[in-house]
Amino acid sequence: xxxxxxxxxxxxxxxxxxxxxxxxxxxxxxxxxxxxxxxxxxxxxxxxxxxxxxxxxxxxxxxxxxxxxxxxxxxxxxxxxxxxxxxxxxxxxxxxxxxxxxxxxxxxxxxxxxxxxxxxxxxxxxxxxxxxxxxxxxxxxxxxxxxxxxxxxxxxxxxxxxxxxxxxxxxxxxxxxxxxxxxxxxxxxxxxxxxx
Ligand SMILES: [Zn+2]
Numbered sequence: 001x002x003x004x005x006x007x008x009x010x011x012x013x014x015x016x017x018x019x020x021x022x023x024x025x026x027x028x029x030x031x032x033x034x035x036x037x038x039x040x041x042x043x044x045x046x047x048x049x050x051x052x053x054x055x056x057x058x059x060x061x062x063x064x065x066x067x068x069x070x071x072x073x074x075x076x077x078x079x080x081x082x083x084x085x086x087x088x089x090x091x092x093x094x095x096x097x098x099x100x101x102x103x104x105x106x107x108x109x110x111x112x113x114x115x116x117x118x119x120x121x122x123x124x125x126x127x128x129x130x131x132x133x134x135x136x137x138x139x140x141x142x143x144x145x146x147x148x149x150x151x152x153x154x155x156x157x158x159x160x161x162x163x164x165x166x167x168x169x170x171x172x173x174x175x176x177x178x179x180x181x182x183x184x185x186x187x188x189x190x191x192x193x194x195x196x
Contacts, residue, residue: 004127015028044084046083046138048066070082116135
């Protein structure tokens with residue numbers, strides 16, 4: 001779903017003139033300003049250190065640090081990503097992250113337990129401008145068992161080593177850092193450590 005700067009005024013259909021392109025244009029006919037901005041998205045890294053966790057939490061024994069990933073439903077390509085999606089109008093980003101996590105994996109988390117650890121703007125497929133906010137949460141603070149819901153094909157924890165041993169990869173449309181599962185483990189884990 002690409003987003004591109006508008007060619008014509010949405011109000012009157014008039015011609016748009018550059019003010020501060022591509023972010024700001026102005027209609028030559030009615031004078032309305034038109035703004036072009038990235039789409040805000042939120043992603044949640046559920047981190048499982050493999051330690052002992054309370055009953056009912058999403059944590060399971062792992063040989064090292066694991067991250068919950070969902071398999072994107074693309075035919076013939078096994079691409080995985082952290083659960084997440086677009087922030088809706090009137091919704092705070094952490095609430096969006098918790099909502100998307102539940103929609104994709106059935107796991108339930110309190111938005112207050114999500115720790116923001118990265119935010120960056122990038123262009124997906126050279127067409128869609130996005131601003132992604134990355135949150136981390138300890139699997140012990142997440143309730144339920146990960147199950148793929150309607151929007152994804154599979155949901156499971158991966159360690160970086162497990163993923164590297166397969167042909168599966170993280171989303172190719174992501175910024176370079178995001179394509180490395182170890183980055184999610186290191187950066188998300190450091191944020192949880194700082195949060196205490
Ligand atoms: Zn106009």
